Amino acid sequence: MTDPDAVRFTPATMSHATMVAHWRAGEAVPAAPRTVDYARYDGVWWERSGGGWAELPDCPLSLGLTARRAELVADGRDEEHDDGGRDPWTVARNRLRTGLSCPQRGR
Numbered sequence: 001m002t003d004p005d006a007v008r009f010t011p012a013t014m015s016h017a018t019m020v021a022h023w024r025a026g027e028a029v030p031a032a033p034r035t036v037d038y039a040r041y042d043g044v045w046w047e048r049s050g051g052g053w054a055e056l057p058d059c060p061l062s063l064g065l066t067a068r069r070a071e072l073v074a075d076g077r078d079e080e081h082d083d084g085g086r087d088p089w090t091v092a093r094n095r096l097r098t099g100l101s102c103p104q105r106g107r
Contacts, residue, residue: 011056012054013049013052013053013055014046014052014053015051016051016052016053016089019041019052019053020087027041028041029069031065031068032069032072033088034092036088040066040069045061
């Protein structure tokens, strides 16, 4: 007999390179241009986890991501501009390296 409390959601996982390949094929999209720790692929939200991605279960977070994504699409603000064809994670990483994501304080 299986203990019902022992049955838990075990998320699917994928490598970051696989997620980038899905993005390049037009199959994956980040939650928002500057919110790249979550992406939607194959009708499911995924969360960046270490060097890869883990599937999110249906939960308030995934519902909120879906609602916010719909707002961005409706307002036409769903894509990063002037990224030179780079994937959104490379753009975000470079933004952090150059300090463009936060204002300089006290200088």
